[in-house]
Amino acid sequence: MFTEENLRKVEEIKKRYPTAKAAVLPVLWVAQEQFGWISEEVMHYIADLLGVPFSHILGVVTFYTMYNRRPVGKYHVQVCANVSCMLRGADNMVEHLEKRLGVKVGQTTPDKLFTLSEVECLGSCGTAPMMQVNDDYYEGLTFDKIDRLLEQFRDGKGDHEGKRAEIRTQNEESKG
Numbered sequence: 723m724f725t726e727e728n729l730r731k732v733e734e735i736k737k738r739y740p741t742a743k744a745a746v747l748p749v750l751w752v753a754q755e756q757f758g759w760i761s762e763e764v765m766h767y768i769a770d771l772l773g774v775p776f777s778h779i780l781g782v783v784t785f786y787t788m789y790n791r792r793p794v795g796k797y798h799v800q801v802c803a804n805v806s807c808m809l810r811g812a813d814n815m816v817e818h819l820e821k822r823l824g825v826k827v828g829q830t831t832p833d834k835l836f837t838l839s840e841v842e843c844l845g846s847c848g849t850a851p852m853m854q855v856n857d858d859y860y861e862g863l864t865f866d867k868i869d870r871l872l873e874q875f876r877d878g879k880g881d882h883e884g885k886r887a888e889i890r891t892q893n894e895e896s897k898g
């Protein structure tokens with residue numbers, strides 16, 4: 723099921739850990755990069771590949787919110803709903819995103835462009851409220867900032883481009 727390249731990656735990962743069990747998280751990440759989400763079939767595949775009980779794989783996938791247990795849109799918008807973000811208006815940000823995207827938390831837009839999720843603390847409490855879109859963080863959220871970001875994504879700008887654009891804007895602002 724893994725591509726040849728990813729099978730090589732898995733072998734490299736296994737070399738870095740003392741046991742196959744310890745390599746489960748990064749191998750699951752490789753799987754998510756290839757398949758977009760972790761289905762039960764993929765969990766069985768990884769259990770067999772690593773020689774680890776399926777129950778262990780299932781435990782890991784259901785514990786960490788970074789693993790998608792359902793197919794997600796091109797942009798997976800994950801809003802932190804933990805204490806610091808909540809105190810700084812995360813609920814309002816979620817509500818705003820729901821309105822702008824026309825979906826509720828846990829749903830994907832009909833065009834499969836966006837999936838909206840709420841997640842636990844992403845370790846960026848100092849810049850609350852914040853969200854992660856695919857692999858990138860977007861911090862100090864406001865309604866305007868969210869609107870700008872959604873526009874960028876809809877215009878087909880990749881998440882990394884979006885992040886760099888945000889950083890550039892911040893740097894330019896701080897210089898000014």
Ligand code: FES
Pocket residue numbers: 802803804805806807808842843844845846847848850852
């Ligand atoms: S509470 Fe949101 S990043 Fe920690």
